[in-house]
Amino acid sequence: MRSPVLAIIGGTGLEEFIDVGSRYFKETMFGTVNYVLGSISDVDILFIPRHGFKHENPPHKVLYKANIELISAHNISKVIAFSAVGSLRYDLKPGSIVIPNQLIDYSLHGETFYDFDSFHVDFTFPYCRDMGLKAYQVLRERGLDVKYGYTYVSTYGPRFESAGEIDMLRRMGADIVGMTNIPESVLAREAGLHYMLISIVSNYAAGMQDRVTSEEVYDVMASVKPKLKDILHILVEVFADFEPTDGCSSFRDVFRDFREVRRI
Numbered sequence: 146m147r148s149p150v151l152a153i154i155g156g157t158g159l160e161e162f163i164d165v166g167s168r169y170f171k172e173t174m175f176g177t178v179n180y181v182l183g184s185i186s187d188v189d190i191l192f193i194p195r196h197g198f199k200h201e202n203p204p205h206k207v208l209y210k211a212n213i214e215l216i217s218a219h220n221i222s223k224v225i226a227f228s229a230v231g232s233l234r235y236d237l238k239p240g241s242i243v244i245p246n247q248l249i250d251y252s253l254h255g256e257t258f259y260d261f262d263s264f265h266v267d268f269t270f271p272y273c274r275d276m277g278l279k280a281y282q283v284l285r286e287r288g289l290d291v292k293y294g295y296t297y298v299s300t301y302g303p304r305f306e307s308a309g310e311i312d313m314l315r316r317m318g319a320d321i322v323g324m325t326n327i328p329e330s331v332l333a334r335e336a337g338l339h340y341m342l343i344s345i346v347s348n349y350a351a352g353m354q355d356r357v358t359s360e361e362v363y364d365v366m367a368s369v370k371p372k373l374k375d376i377l378h379i380l381v382e383v384f385a386d387f388e389p390t391d392g393c394s395s396f397r398d399v400f401r402d403f404r405e406v407r408r409i
């Protein structure tokens with residue numbers, strides 16, 4: 146088998162877009178990871194279902210470190226992550242696709258690879274700028290309605306937010322809200338990965354509609370599936386040979402040394 150050149154971290158459902166693939170499990174010091182090695186549009190990829198094959202890991206129990214470590218162990222440098230989000234703005238309707246470029250941590254999750262080392266990554270730009278802008282440009286050229294340049298706020302979950310919290314988070318500058326991008330994006334940066342996010346607006350956040358239900362989230366996600374399939378195929382083709390030149394990878398050597406010492 147050829148080596149995968151891209152990693153995809155997806156929520157539920159994306160696995161069915163893989164053309165050919167086999168499921169694997171691997172034990173790491175951070176837990177047992179589920180993943181697929183396969184191909185999309187003849188590009189070899191590593192696919193990780195963020196919540197497990199059976200959706201058994203809720204947002205606060207996702208094996209974030211194990212997932213990022215697995216990507217790093219495969220020597221993959223580029224990650225396309227997908228996740229459902231709530232919208233804090235009426236102009237970002239359910240079904241919208243957003244590539245955020247900023248991130249606020251309201252989760253206090255605190256998960257890091259550097260629990261025992263005094264090492265601080267730069268997080269001025271939380272997402273890979275080269276991949277995010279390239280994805281936006283290419284998807285627009287192909288006629289897909291995608292938005293770029295919003296701020297994601299991450300909560301701890303698994304409950305949805307209160308109306309009061311959403312009101313506060315909006316005043317803080319947040320546009321979309323989700324439960325997984327902290328610590329996922331932080332760990333990706335610590336590992337020196339180029340990491341970008343495609344977020345799918347599944348509902349308006351608390352206080353903007355009567356109540357938020359999981360059923361509504363699943364319904365919207367089902368309706369955008371054909372569009373997501375197009376996006377996934379286009380991005381895999383574009384990023385297979387794309388080499389970002391921004392600073393995300395400057396932390397990779399430190400992380401490799403760390404892995405060596407910790408014997409992950």
Ligand SMILES: [Zn+2]
Pocket residue numbers: 272273274275276338339340389390391392393394
């Ligand atoms: Zn980058």
